[in-house]
Amino acid sequence: MTDTVYFGYQDVAPEEKTRRVGGVFTSVASRYDLMNDAMSGGMHRLWKDRFVRRVKPRAGEQVLDMAGGTGDIAFRLARSGASITVADINPAMLAVGMERAQKRGIDGLVWSEANAETLTYPDRFFDAYTIAFGIRNVTDIPKALREAHRVLRRGGRFFCLEFSTNQWPGFSDVYDAYSHKLVPKVGQLLAGDADSYRYLIESIRRFPDMPTFEGMIRDAGFVNTRVEPILGGLVAIHSGWKI
Template sequence: MEERVNFGDELVTRDEKTRRVSAVFSSVARSYDMMNDLMSGGMHRLWKDRFVARAKPRIGEHVLDMAGGTGDVAFRMARRGAHVTVADINADMLEVGKHRAEAQGLRGLSWEVQNAEALTFTSGKFDAYTIVFGIRNVTDIPAALREAHRVLKRGGRFYCMEFSTSDWPGFSKAYSLWADNVIPKLGKAFADDEESYRYLVESIRRFPRPEAFRRMVGEAGFTRASAEPMLGGLVTIHSGWKI
């Protein structure tokens, strides 16, 4: 029997998960940034600022921003002088990002349709690899982490920011009630898509806790794997180095 994996709370085949995740992001592409503001009360902007400050993109560096979609993180790094390749498995998300870059007068970004589990880039190409709120949607997360390690230069750095569940009891319960009951309704009201946002909530609940994911980063070959949790682990910045 073919192996089953989680698509939110459902068990599906690997191929079906990849297909359905792609459909989710095609559906939400146009409303993605507005919904991020609604779902987080605008806090995602502060989290992304903090993330880029930790990743420290430098002038002239080559950075791969995987699952970069609409460009939110890539734009921040490009403004610091880095050459950013924005990669995403979903072409609709990339089209939104391209239009946003043009509207903001940003140049020098590359846009690539790529599968995080099987990148087409040569080994040792990038100084840094970033992925923000994307890795939980990957079908084979260990494969994606190994690919991240492969495409980095020696001395290259890996930075990931992802949601999980919080270990603050009162906050965790309040957030779960908000996520389960309000976020899908926001998706229906503002994006005409309740089910995609229900999946996104379920995918957060299914993602490993910070310490478990930190171990996965280390198992992929990264040294000094670390996790910096915020809000009791609801959001965590993960990092590691290729030596």
């Protein structure tokens, strides 16, 4: 790992990024849906539905939903009858998720405070590992990918939903203008927090493009990797298998 990592458009020490990202998500935890609506124009709900369809969870499976504190992905996964562990480094996000689960009458989820880079789960424990809109906020992404590989059983599958680099001419310019100029203002207006929303947009711009990130997944040991761009790569579903 290098001496510095990105935090938005800044390069900071790794421990500083971990601390700052924690502050961002503590700030936005209670407004998680609002945050995602602002960043995606409300389309994140459809993307998450599509993502879970690709994962194809099955009854009896053990699934780890990493960075899934507020439960958005876990609630969808749980409909299959799979056993879901919801893990997040941020206790404020987990608190929101547990409250939402209680209000919806969703029982049986396991809630776990965990760092994606240093998981405490045993080797070869899970059948599937999911992470949605969380990997770009991890301080050491290659280390987190290696941990994902470690905790998966042979034949286990890795799925990641993340913002990416849009490849449609014209649309990319429109979204850049929307995200950089309007999203922080929306964050300030509705949540009183422009800086957190600004960081989240900047973090998208610093995240590796689709081929580069696919290469990182392969480097972690996964095979049969695949990238499914959505809206020209505005977001992408990345997947790989452990053999």
